[in-house]
Amino acid sequence: MTMTENSILELIGQSQSGAGSGSRRIAALSVGIGDDAAVWRPRPGFETILTCDWFLEGTHFLADRHPSRSLGWKCLARAVSDIAAMGGEPRCFLLSLAMPKKRAGEWLANFLKGLREASRVLHCPIAGGDTTQRDQLLINVTVIGECERARAVLRSGARPGHAIFVTGRLGEAEYGLRLTQARGKNLKSGDARLQKHRYPMPRLEAGAFLARRGLATAMMDLSDGMSSDLPRLCAASGVGARIDQAKLPCVRIARHDASKKFDPSQLALNGGDDYELLFTVAKKNVARIPKRIGRVALTRIGEITSEKKILLVSQRGRSQSINNQGWDPFR
Amino acid sequence: MTMTENSILELIGQSQSGAGSGSRRIAALSVGIGDDAAVWRPRPGFETILTCDWFLEGTHFLADRHPSRSLGWKCLARAVSDIAAMGGEPRCFLLSLAMPKKRAGEWLANFLKGLREASRVLHCPIAGGDTTQRDQLLINVTVIGECERARAVLRSGARPGHAIFVTGRLGEAEYGLRLTQARGKNLKSGDARLQKHRYPMPRLEAGAFLARRGLATAMMDLSDGMSSDLPRLCAASGVGARIDQAKLPCVRIARHDASKKFDPSQLALNGGDDYELLFTVAKKNVARIPKRIGRVALTRIGEITSEKKILLVSQRGRSQSINNQGWDPFR
Numbered sequence: 001m002t003m004t005e006n007s008i009l010e011l012i013g014q015s016q017s018g019a020g021s022g023s024r025r026i027a028a029l030s031v032g033i034g035d036d037a038a039v040w041r042p043r044p045g046f047e048t049i050l051t052c053d054w055f056l057e058g059t060h061f062l063a064d065r066h067p068s069r070s071l072g073w074k075c076l077a078r079a080v081s082d083i084a085a086m087g088g089e090p091r092c093f094l095l096s097l098a099m100p101k102k103r104a105g106e107w108l109a110n111f112l113k114g115l116r117e118a119s120r121v122l123h124c125p126i127a128g129g130d131t132t133q134r135d136q137l138l139i140n141v142t143v144i145g146e147c148e149r150a151r152a153v154l155r156s157g158a159r160p161g162h163a164i165f166v167t168g169r170l171g172e173a174e175y176g177l178r179l180t181q182a183r184g185k186n187l188k189s190g191d192a193r194l195q196k197h198r199y200p201m202p203r204l205e206a207g208a209f210l211a212r213r214g215l216a217t218a219m220m221d222l223s224d225g226m227s228s229d230l231p232r233l234c235a236a237s238g239v240g241a242r243i244d245q246a247k248l249p250c251v252r253i254a255r256h257d258a259s260k261k262f263d264p265s266q267l268a269l270n271g272g273d274d275y276e277l278l279f280t281v282a283k284k285n286v287a288r289i290p291k292r293i294g295r296v297a298l299t300r301i302g303e304i305t306s307e308k309k310i311l312l313v314s315q316r317g318r319s320q321s322i323n324n325q326g327w328d329p330f331r
Numbered sequence: 332m333t334m335t336e337n338s339i340l341e342l343i344g345q346s347q348s349g350a351g352s353g354s355r356r357i358a359a360l361s362v363g364i365g366d367d368a369a370v371w372r373p374r375p376g377f378e379t380i381l382t383c384d385w386f387l388e389g390t391h392f393l394a395d396r397h398p399s400r401s402l403g404w405k406c407l408a409r410a411v412s413d414i415a416a417m418g419g420e421p422r423c424f425l426l427s428l429a430m431p432k433k434r435a436g437e438w439l440a441n442f443l444k445g446l447r448e449a450s451r452v453l454h455c456p457i458a459g460g461d462t463t464q465r466d467q468l469l470i471n472v473t474v475i476g477e478c479e480r481a482r483a484v485l486r487s488g489a490r491p492g493h494a495i496f497v498t499g500r501l502g503e504a505e506y507g508l509r510l511t512q513a514r515g516k517n518l519k520s521g522d523a524r525l526q527k528h529r530y531p532m533p534r535l536e537a538g539a540f541l542a543r544r545g546l547a548t549a550m551m552d553l554s555d556g557m558s559s560d561l562p563r564l565c566a567a568s569g570v571g572a573r574i575d576q577a578k579l580p581c582v583r584i585a586r587h588d589a590s591k592k593f594d595p596s597q598l599a600l601n602g603g604d605d606y607e608l609l610f611t612v613a614k615k616n617v618a619r620i621p622k623r624i625g626r627v628a629l630t631r632i633g634e635i636t637s638e639k640k641i642l643l644v645s646q647r648g649r650s651q652s653i654n655n656q657g658w659d660p661f662r
Contacts (some may be wrong), residue, residue, distance in 0.1 A: 037382035051368035
């Protein structure tokens with residue numbers, strides 16, 4: 001596999017031209033890879049959602065510990081998660097990839113495989129990008145999404161008394177990360193404990209459901225961990241929150257990991273990379289929130305308060321402040 | 332200046348809220364910095380143009396030789412140039428910035444100053460981005476632009492007999508780069524010879540003029556140099572080209588640089604980073620191309636041919652193939 005200007009992008013693009021759900025939306029791309037820029041036709045009555053995400057060797061992943069197929073999947077999935085967090089649908093993405101020449105063979109083939117899988121599953125075809133050579137792997141992904149006009153769910157709409165919900169289970173990605181850090185390459189790729197760390201699934205269906213029905217008053221995705229992200233939602237809304245520890249849907253630790261003393265509660269509160277949705281719902285609408293959307297559970301975990309504190313209430317009724325211990329690149 | 336999540340982006344965003352031409356178009360941004368993603372309202376009847384560009388320390392610039400104000404300007408200007416190359420207008424941009432902590436003071440302040448200047452002059456406000464910490468400066472800029480439906484000018488529309496034009500002068504950026512490489516920091520920031528290398532100006536007015544009137548049959552921006560970029564336009568169009576060397580609007584070398592034996596023709600053919608427009612015009616429309624658009628000259632330099640060769644015809648009438656000697660990160 002040789003690398004020339006655009007050739008990497010074209011490799012990804014080629015696989016889209018066949019049949020399959022990923023190619024359905026390409027009709028909106030008037031101009032794709034190979035020109036100075038892509039040209040995309042927005043849907044009348046919709047707004048455009050724009051997001052970009054760094055995914056850097058050494059900072060966000062380790063090239064020798066993470067299979068490149070999972071990196072291909074994850075770089076797109078985590079950027080698409082920001083679209084889910086607004087209640088939108090992804091439409092297309094731009095890939096900026098800088099890589100060493102030595103990665104041009106098997107590493108790149110598997111990276112592109114994972115990226116194509118994500119592109120197909122998430123209905124998000126490639127529109128363009130930029131590739132260059134570099135001693136380390138640098139990835140930046142821009143995703144363009146859409147939502148019906150004025151339906152995007154922001155972080156700022158939570159009000160005292162609103163119920164707080166999350167999708168899925170928290171701490172699962174951190175569990176997989178810690179196993180990866182401890183054992184390096186000696187982990188089977190099919191190991192279910194690694195699934196969410198390697199192949200996170202943005203909660204597009206849940207996000208769109210909540211946005212379309214106007215059920216979520218505020219929403220964001222949990223990328224840095226609950227203890228970092230909940231304070232952000234509260235700050236944007238000018239409120240506080242009380243989380244019921246017993247209700248947190250925590251990661252389940254495998255029996256043979258019992259000796260390692262994983263604390264599910266701590267993983268759930270401080271673990272990053274889950275890409276679950278955190279959202280708030282006005283009391284009158286709580287009954288309209290289903291138990292599941294698709295296969296993803298929705299769990300009520302607490303309440304928004306007027307006092308600007310973020311409290312965790314234990315099973316015994318004791319409350320303590322949640323300390324921000326999630327991911328912060330500037331710490 | 333401390334760095335926290337979003338604080339850098341907010342610093343840029345704040346300056347937009349005031350009066351000035353840059354802020355006019357912010358009305359289209361329903362949601363800006365601070366949420367999971369930006370929400371932007373496309374203009375009815377227009378298509379969206381999408382482009383992203385790497386701008387990396389060591390690859391595209393040297394942090395100790397290039398003033399950070401020029402890096403702030405250039406990272407946006409060069410990405411906006413891809414919008415000009417389609418004949419579009421920029422609407423907003425996303426900034427991905429990874430930087431060492433030590434750059435958080437004066438370096439960052441001047442970088443943001445240059446970026447704000449570009450944002451204002453190019454009418455392209457910031458919509459969002461991603462910031463993280465890193466040992467080297469890594470920049471990626473995504474620009475969102477618009478053009479009237481079906482008016483985008485592609486690389487693929489050149490046909491035999493069409494005249495070839497360029498905007499401005501070629502080789503000016505390369506001249507500035509070579510002076511920078513030779514003298515390092517001992518160059519005055521006001522030195523006119525460095526202007527285009529440090530503060531390139533995307534040819535938005537010319538691009539939009541040609542696109543709106545349907546005058547350009549093919550167009551691209553010269554980012555890697557004529558000898559690299561013209562073959563790309565020809566390949567996309569399935570044609571060849573003959574360039575008249577005597578007509579090339581070459582960089583003017585300052586008298587006191589005469590001893591350094593700069594070859595203006597070589598600089599013009601192989602120098603990158605000019606961000607001038609290269610475009611083709613059907614014969615019947617050549618008379619409608621003005622000598623200047625604003626202050627930017629438009630120069631006819633050759634003709635598209637059916638034979639798929641890229642030839643340079645000297646003043647004596649001898650023709651030779653143009654060898655691709657421009658910038659290629661994978662060479």
